[in-house]
Amino acid sequence: METFYLVGTMALVTFLIRYLLLPLSGRIELSGGLQRALRYVPPAVLTAIVVPFALIPDGRELQFSLSNPYLVGAGLTLAIGWLSRHLLLTIVGGMVCFWGWRAVLTLGWI
Secondary structure: OHHHHHHHHHHHHHHHHHHHHHHHOOOOOOOHHHHHHHOOHHHHHHHHHHHHHHHOOOOOOOOOOOOOHHHHHHHHHHHHHHHHOOHHHHHHHHHHHHHHHHHHHHHOOO
16 A cells, blocks of 8 residues: 555656646747757666666676676667667667577577
């Protein structure tokens, strides 16, 4: 029951923060510099979420090796996205690389 209250409260706070600022959205003019800076927020947040999972998959220590399928998958996904600039191809290609490398490690081929 405690989890229900926690999730409910978080949802309410998130909704209220956005709902209360919605009427101001048309009245506030942002400078060009601030608008350019705000374009970097989504990649920065995504990086902050993904990098710890790729580098510390067990939650205890850094794993910079080919036996870390998360790191290999993240690196190949980055390469696919950089070269193709196609979101769906990047997502599907990254998952295929991750699963494929994990299968290679599980089968003991490396």
